[in-house]
Amino acid sequence: MVPVPAAAAAAGALAGAAYLNARFSLAHDLLFFRIFGSALFGLFRAGRAGRLNVFYVLEAQARGDKATAAKPFVLFEGRAVTYAEAYDTVLRYGAWLRERRGVRAGDVVALDYQNSETFVFLWFALWAIGAKPAFINHHLQGTALAHCLRESTARLALVDPRVAESVSDEVRRELSGMEFAVFTPELEAEAQRQEPVRYPDAERTEKEPTDMAMLIYTSGTTGMPKPAVISWAKVYMAANMSAKGTGSTPSDVFYTCMPLYHSAGSCLAVCSALFLRATAAIGRRFSTKTFWKEVRETKSTVIQYVGETCRYLTVAPPEIDPVTGENLDKKHCVRAAMGNGLRPDVWDRFKERFGIDTIYEIYAATEGAAGLWNPSRNSFAKGAIGRFGLVSGALSSLRTTLVEVDNETELPWRDPKTGFCKRAKTGEAGEFIVGLPADDIKKRFQGYYGNTEATNAKIMRDVFKKGDAWFRSGDVLRWDSDGRVYFHDRIGDTFRWKSENVSTAEVAQVLGLHPAVQEANVYGVQLPHHDGRAGCVAIVLDTPQANARVLASLASHAREKLPRYAVPLFVRLVKEVGAQTTGTNKQQKHVLRQQGVDPSKAEDDALFWLKGGTYVPFRLTDWKALEQGAVKL
Template structure:
């Protein structure tokens, strides 16, 4: 019998909705459409020789519709697009006339977050030069190394970090001119008649050409200068805005450091690309974060690493006049960033009333990225997601491969010499590789400035067939059968104990679900007279340690983890060492191990008979003397 239209239409709609949800068709279509549009935009800019984002700023400053829109907010002050543009022209003229900076030259910047950072950066672009962003926390040889690698002839320092310019630094770099950006210099710039350099000054023939040098954190050696191309900026920002529904009316807030690509490229450049407002915090603090978010009326906030955990651990703020809890009194619609762990994902959303999480995975030098926009529990904790269309289009471009845990390199078949794929959709971890064009590596991966060996070290060749090439992420990930990708661990962070591989991420999350744990940093340590690395966790607790609490922690992690993954040692500390982007530092803690003389007064505990008890100097001496076998 024919089905009545009144019944057929809803049935068809329900069927279509089911297929859309199951195959994630609309999500893929929107995401892939954004990527295609950004690629087209990049191609047009390349053809017009207008890759430089100076032209984006100029376009908004010149338009009557947007010239007076707020471009930048910092510490209660505001600058319109027109004001930023005029300041940038003045400063660019000053850089060229006073210091003779030429197109394509690299200019080193050692600045804290402020409007000065933005103006200096855009002024360098305005005269066709390229900035090198240097972490202002670096000093001595590490700082000298970054300036030397940049090939810059002049290094500008924020007046607030003038102490970085030591005699030691001058002696290390005798040919470099050091300039502290003082209020007097700012006054000189304000008095200059601006000159707009001709377009030929900013010429760049390829989208893969350098736009910025941004340094890696250098946690396992000296920092490397990653080359950030125009392509990465244009395509990346072109994806981000529509993917997380950001428009020109929005305000994007970050207090992450601008010397890192998260804040500079995916923060400021994203806002600039659509003419939105960029609100900047000087540095991250739980005391100032939400106040600045509220004052700037931010609709998007950025997090990196443990940012959300710190915000969640902080006490609620109350209105001094009314006593109202201010946790949800803001305009934020979306939190955007990377490193929001599954154990606090929903707790963060619920406490602060945030609807959407825009989580991504990438690295400054990476040739690709993954994206997960989530409004519900479907993709909670995932660093990427994709449906049937995405799977089809990404086939061969992203691969998961088996790892040889002894060498920490992708495993190769002794007979063929090729790597082995890890089947996707089964939740098994593998190192993620991104496909490169073997005949044009620099199209997707520009490598490290002035560091050929490190660049080659990130490229794998002859992976599945002779002549192919892939970018090594150095990260272990897994994918489920619903198209979600999860971060497992950084290669080098995973440690091997009693013949088993232990994921620091998994252990950290198990501790993170205990109510008394504020923070947990997990790492493997070498012990005398033992093979492999034993698990150790540096903990910040919400309460003072007691026998009851330490026993409860042991019971909790035994219930959460396989026996071999339960850490043998705990190190109780008041504050964990982090990078400028709120990622835990592990290298120093690994080196110190559990020698009581090296742990700076922190309390040590170890696992005995299924409980955590105090680890004394005498215990260390017995362990060191080979009288204890773990």
């Protein structure tokens, strides 16, 4: 029997430990060190053995213990492929690429493919022979597709038969020196018949963790997509962020229907499963009609989201069992959702509707030099894109910080006397920047492939002292006194109206809390005879048409929750969610901004403007009055 004083002392110690953990987020510090420690140790060990190429991780899982070799690595549309089978196929495809297509170590090969197990096999087959894949967005056509293929410098493009039509005669003419191999069933069978050859390690020699593993393109929302160099170090770090951060084990199944041509699907999902000896369940594409069906069929335990994915799932009608009439929203094995872009106004609704225990929000960019993460099970860090404990926060502040932004130039503000930038105060918004080794930038930022100008544009010099170098994220964040980091806005999305700065993200969050709003995409539009940009929101309501009651309620909600200058003056009623999004479900604004509020450019969407305390139809005659200067807002 434990003496009472000893029991009391133990209880006191536990209570004290719980207090310290809550006060200083010590558990988060431990997670920070687990993620970084595991990634750095793995990189060190792989580098020392000359095995930085992630092909060796697949080989270790397939040729290690029999249990791992026999377990599923990839699940896709009812087919399960074990680690051993995947390895065998990768060797066959690699031999086919080398012997039949002349691909050699160091070559870049474009991969224009939809999500599938074949995508994964071709990707790893290129690594198996020391080549580098360039992941092409399979939605691209015409000039944009030709641009991405040209920028890759590839002389061979492997094309999914399902998207072969996008490789038009025009694209082929523009790229006359490139060979296009549409991987038809016949060609796939030919590759399968190839003997599985494991080429010597010398073919896969990588000197540094910063060497290029693959090319992944930016989204291209502000211009043509740019090929970002993804290093082996970044693959290791991304895989560890999602694997260790979600507390996953080999028994977990990671489900993703996010595009594998993006780092979220490829590095954070597939590579995480690989490093863990777990299973990657892949959906061909995102659809609210198939998402939960595939999650249930594959018994997935961790699901991935990007951008507005969770919003679209939350506003979709529930799936009802046709036999029992049971609501299937919570009939799944999911314990965690990981990804980036989950809006605060959707956070709780998504968790509660689908019974998700933990949200693992990640902040990162394809070309970014650092990432943030926030594992959240309660309301403390709801909506945060990152979170730090006492120790991890102190360490992170040595190489990451927020700086004040000049609202006129949309650049970090510089002191007129010293020329240096100024750190944003705790709780204030500022651009997120990351310190780089001034004499060797590529140690932390590999930049854009073959594009020195675009690479240099992301680097700032002489920020806090002469000669230093920092990576510009282009994102405005806010870091509070509790170590939580929140997304404020993307530079270029924030606009000025009535001499005030308006954050599109904050306005969208507020409008998203209105019960009738399913999606809100906020942006600023230029108006004739007015300075700055007026607020406009492209909105999807839960009714096909906006009636006077809903519009009045929306106006009242906006005026009650937002400063007067931030209340959108215009509403554009969009018919369906996701109408203006990228392939990764991220909202696009540039087309909406260009169209503005000229009714003749609004396609079939209805426009409204704030008048008399409510939103009323905005017609061509009203636009003409603005053009003539007869109306002042």
